[in-house]
Amino acid sequence: MDWEKYRSSTFDELIQADGQPRPAARRLVEYLGGLSGREIAERQLAADVVARVMGITFTVYSDGRNVDRTLPFDLIPRVIPRKEWEVTEAGLKQRMRALNLFIGDIYGKQQIVKDKVFPAMLLKDSVNFRPQCVGITPPLGVWAHICGSDLVRDGDGTLYALEDNLRIPSGVSYMLENRMVAKRVFPELFETSSILPVDEYPSQLYDTLAALSPRPGDAPVIALLTPGVFNSAYFEHAYLAQAMGIELVEGSDLFVADDDCTYMRTVYGPQRVDVIYRRVDDLFIDPEVFHPDSLLGAPGLIRSWRAGKVALANAPGAGVADDKVVFAYVPQMIRYYLxxxxxxxxxxxxxxxxxxxxxxxxxxxxxLVVKPANESGGYGMLIGPRASQAEREKFRALIQADPRNYMAQPTLNLSTAPIITEQGPSPRHLDLRPFILSREDTYVTTGGLTRVAMTPGSLVVNSSQGGGAKDTWVVDADDQGTH
Structure with a gap:
């Protein structure tokens, strides 16, 4: 691979402005530089084949059709120095402590509102505030057990938090599968480089869920509740259930009995369930409380949760903090609570x-980039510098009609990393989604899911809009020796 002509117009994660590799990426860049174009193409093809064989797919909803596609995987990993990652990890843990305290406060005394640190009108107009959750204290006082926080780096090298995904964060299975693919394609690098592992996530997630069990003396029965095979993240649901050795269930597999306990239908008869890792939205988990026509959840599930007979992760109502307008107040939350x-x-x-x-x-x-408060996946937003005048005027009307539902951010000159192209390495913009697990302590994945825009110049990295993924390596920049 020829790095001579590779240059980026912004901060690049692998290559410095002078064309030299960053210290943490030196071994990788030198290794890739020793491979011919043919060898690179063969390894990229091998990675693509492995991804297809593993079934690493996501669903695109288009023209009323559900289309399964293999997630594009780029061979060249993103590299992060360990010392930098330790600071990032501490920042993510700090955010989650504050966010969980905020959610608990909002469903409790609402002291942050009374003290005028958080505006009452934002809470009043929040589409993710659930009055049914007021007065509840979930196990360990944790509401958001699983969070995926999106991080971006600006052109000056500053790492920023872009948003916190607290409802049903997805993508961790791709992080794990990307590592498996990379190990098969670059086995020699994993033998000689100090790349920190990511494969303990399923066991960490299991321990997080098990800690919520209302029957702590017994081996907990844990189930992952999925909307079913047509959901865009079904691959991940099946992957995580298998990796943790827990049951994968749909709403019709569950029922709540007169004792308020939740049971799972099995060929051996009903079995009590202690913890449900739900991948179904709040409004669809219990037709007794939310949408009465929902078939995705189970009647009585909220009643069982309120009675302390079953634990739900994430807790219903946690999405009150998963709001791009609420996001802007996280620094104030950290100051207020911590x-x-x-x-x-x-x-x-x-x-x-x-x-x-x-x-x-x-x-x-x-x-500016204008975003609605509660959309995800890169939908419903305006990238001002790249929009037409008609698109900007459309958004002007939307904002004026409902100001609370919109926020805006500067158009950052997002950092890049090289991807494989027929013309050689070429820079593409990217972001990073680490995953944070909250229980009595807090666990953060080593690195996370790097999402990359496969189109030149594009700032949209979401898989549903053409983005791909890279493996993320956290390495010791000072020790590139044994792994």
Whole structure:
């Protein structure tokens, strides 16, 4: 692979502005530089074949059809120095402590609202606030047991928190599978480099779920509740259930009895379930409480949870903090609940419910990224510099009609990393989604899922919109010796 012509217009994760590899990536860059173009192409093809054989797919909903596609995997990993990662990990743990305290406060005394640190009107208009959860204290006081926080790096090298996904974060299976593919393609690098492992996540997730069991003296019965095979993340649901050795169930497999316990239908008769890792949205988990026509959950599930007979992860209502407008207040939450300054800075945000910010946003639609409060997957947003005048005017009307539902951020010059192309290595923008597990202590994956835009210049990395993925290596920059 020829690195001579490789240059990026922004901060690159592997190659410095002078064309030299970053210290943590030196061994990788030198190794790839010793491979011919043919050898690189053969290894990329091998990686693609392994991904297809493993069934690493996601579902695209298009024209009313459900289309399963293999997640594009790029051979060249993203590399992060261990010392930098230790700071990032501390920042993620800090965010999750504050966010869980915030959610508990919102469903309790709402002291942060009374103290005017968090605006009451944001809570009043929150589509993810669940009145049915007021007064509940879940096991260990934790509401968001699993979180996927999206991080981006700006052109000056600063790492920012972009958003926190607290409802049903997805993508961790791709992180694990990417590592398995990389090990098969680069076995020699894993033998000689200090690449930190990621494969303990399923056991860490199992321990997190088991800690919630209402019957702590017994081996807990844990089930993963999936909407079914047509869900876009079904591959991940099946993968994680198998990796943890727990049951994969749909709503019709569960029922709540008169004793308020939740049971699973099995060929041997009903079996009590202690913990449910739910991959079904709040509004569909219990037709007794939410959507009465939902077939994805089980009647009585909230009743069973309120009675303390079953634990749900993430807890219903945790999504009150999974709001791009609420996100802007996380530094204040950290200060309010922990008495600390945020280790990870937020991407600067303008909140359209604020008159001053609203004027700024409307006057600078051509320079900002505008996001609705509760969309995900890169949908429903405006990338101002790349939008047409008609698109910007459409968003102007949407914002003015419902200011609370919109926020805006500067268009960052996102960092890049090289991907394999027929012309050689070429820079593409990317982000990073680490996964955080909260119980009595907090666990953070080593690195996370790196999502990469496969289209030149694109800032959209979501798989549903053409993005791909890379393996993420956290390495000791000072010790590139034995693994």
């Amino acid at each position: 008495g600390e300054e945020a280790i990870l800075p937020n991407v600067p945000s303008f909140l359209c419910h604020d008159e001053k910010d609203l004027r700024h946003v409307l006057a600078n639609l051509d320079k």
